[in-house]
Amino acid sequence: MTENRSVEDAVEAQRAIQDQVDAVDARSEAPEPGPMQAGARTYPVPPFPQGHQSKPGAEHALDPAPLYDAPFYRGSGKLEGLSAIVTGGDSGIGRSVAVLFAREGADVAILYLDEREDAEATRAMVEKEGRRCILLSGDVRDRAQCEAAVASTVEAFGKLDILVNNAAFQYHAFDFDDLTHEHFDETLKTNLYGYFNMAKAAVPHLGTGSAIINTGSTTGIDGSGELVDYSMTKGGIHAFTRALSSNLMPKGIRVNCVAPGPVWTPLNPSDRPNEQVRNFGKQAPMKRPAQPEEIAPAFVFLASPQTSSYITGEILPVIGGY
Numbered sequence: 001m002t003e004n005r006s007v008e009d010a011v012e013a014q015r016a017i018q019d020q021v022d023a024v025d026a027r028s029e030a031p032e033p034g035p036m037q038a039g040a041r042t043y044p045v046p047p048f049p050q051g052h053q054s055k056p057g058a059e060h061a062l063d064p065a066p067l068y069d070a071p072f073y074r075g076s077g078k079l080e081g082l083s084a085i086v087t088g089g090d091s092g093i094g095r096s097v098a099v100l101f102a103r104e105g106a107d108v109a110i111l112y113l114d115e116r117e118d119a120e121a122t123r124a125m126v127e128k129e130g131r132r133c134i135l136l137s138g139d140v141r142d143r144a145q146c147e148a149a150v151a152s153t154v155e156a157f158g159k160l161d162i163l164v165n166n167a168a169f170q171y172h173a174f175d176f177d178d179l180t181h182e183h184f185d186e187t188l189k190t191n192l193y194g195y196f197n198m199a200k201a202a203v204p205h206l207g208t209g210s211a212i213i214n215t216g217s218t219t220g221i222d223g224s225g226e227l228v229d230y231s232m233t234k235g236g237i238h239a240f241t242r243a244l245s246s247n248l249m250p251k252g253i254r255v256n257c258v259a260p261g262p263v264w265t266p267l268n269p270s271d272r273p274n275e276q277v278r279n280f281g282k283q284a285p286m287k288r289p290a291q292p293e294e295i296a297p298a299f300v301f302l303a304s305p306q307t308s309s310y311i312t313g314e315i316l317p318v319i320g321g322y
Helices: 007-027 092-103 116-128 143-157 181-205 228-251 274-278 292-303
Strands: 083-087 107-112 133-137 162-165 211-215 254-260 315-318
Touching (some): 083 092, 083 143, 092 162, 107 116, 133 143, 162 181, 181 211
Parallel strands (some): 083 107, 107 133, 162 211, 254 315
8 A cells, every 4th residue: 555645744754753863862872882791600801900921821820810610511421431632722712621521521631832830720620520631742833743642642541532723823913014924934833734733643533423623713704904824824724624524524523613703811912912902802792802611612512422413614603793
């Protein structure tokens, strides 16, 4: 049915709506929404006391301390009897993944660079969950060290079911002219060669129902002008995930990726200058960074054959909204 009204009536109707909305606007300015809190506990919001850290970064020295132990998360045997190796498992996302894997019934090997104090704290948490944990110091850029880490894991636990590729190097270069070949090489060798080296060493020990989970990043989706090399590697990790998943499908090995946004871990305070560290995560839609325990359940989901048997080759963004 066609509405029968004049041009004058249409103008009057539009102005009446305009007057109504303008009156609301005049009464009060819309308040600026604060950081979103939707979890089981309240999470820290910027500005933070923390300043710049030296590489590779230490979790025990961060202020505020990252929240990784997920006290409200209840295990249900999703990984019962399985064994896993987590690179970069001493701190940050890797530490929280190790703790939740143990809570779900898995034994965990932690591969770390040299942050022994953080690694020991992670081992204590895994053992508190009633599971075995071994610590392995090594550089994922080195093929032999990756092979030795996998061999040690298999020797300790009798098998390997899950590989979590998580170790990473990140350092900003605000001007492309300042991104040196040495800097570029360090990033690519750690983030790409490291994932490849670990997968090559692990696959011969993985069987039907096993899983590889890679840590990607929102920078691999959207890019970051100050992290050109890091963004490049994370995009490569996303492509590696999809390609490797297709290659390993006949073996029954699933390969997936979690792509976080900003997360409060040692990686970023050891990358950014003081002011950016204090306000880290403020640019996210939730106006705060994630805590590691908010990311780790995604790894549990993708690791468990009970919850993700029909999922492979996927990149799961956990970025705090759009």
